[in-house]
Amino acid sequence: MKFLVKVILGLTLILSFVQANEKVSLQLLWKHQFEFAGFYIAKERGFYTDLGLEVEIKEFNFGMDITSDVVNGKSDIGIGSSSVILDKLKGAKIMLLNALYQDSPHVIVSKKREDLQFVKDFKNKKIMLESSSSMAALLSMMRIHNIQTTDYRSIAYSFKTSKK
Numbered sequence: 001m002k003f004l005v006k007v008i009l010g011l012t013l014i015l016s017f018v019q020a021n022e023k024v025s026l027q028l029l030w031k032h033q034f035e036f037a038g039f040y041i042a043k044e045r046g047f048y049t050d051l052g053l054e055v056e057i058k059e060f061n062f063g064m065d066i067t068s069d070v071v072n073g074k075s076d077i078g079i080g081s082s083s084v085i086l087d088k089l090k091g092a093k094i095m096l097l098n099a100l101y102q103d104s105p106h107v108i109v110s111k112k113r114e115d116l117q118f119v120k121d122f123k124n125k126k127i128m129l130e131s132s133s134s135m136a137a138l139l140s141m142m143r144i145h146n147i148q149t150t151d152y153r154s155i156a157y158s159f160k161t162s163k164k
Contacts, residue, residue, distance in 0.1 A: 025056045027075035106138050119145040126153045
């Protein structure tokens with residue numbers, strides 16, 4: 001609940017910079033799901049409308065660069081990961097408004113197999129994993145275990161954990 005309040009307050013702060021009676025697009029960092037519940041509840045309860053805003057919540061698509069989309073006007077506001085700090089340091093014309101602590105939603109899942117007991121066991125395997133800054137936590141975990149991006153075969157996301 002505390003997190004939800006922070007999210008709503010954070011977005012209210014962000015939206016306070018936008019003039020009233022405007023359409024605002026909010027680009028999510030991932031698919032429509034529970035971690036963004038605060039934004040949906042605020043919209044459902046009319047909090048944005050009360051501020052004179054019409055908020056469009058946009059789902060993430062693979063290959064997107066949220067920082068670039070905000071800079072180029074495809075989205076007004078972007079929810080990003082710690083990688084936006086790198087974008088800012090590289091000169092991106094963005095304003096960082098709010099930092100919320102959140103555990104990474106990224107996980108590596110596999111069927112129970114004898115040959116996959118530890119992170120190091122993913123070496124020379126196929127992994128459904130993007131090599132982008134948005135996956136920094138997983139890529140760091142892999143590197144800690146001496147697995148470089150060239151040590152596994154990255155395959156495209158399918159959102160399926162089985163072949164069915």
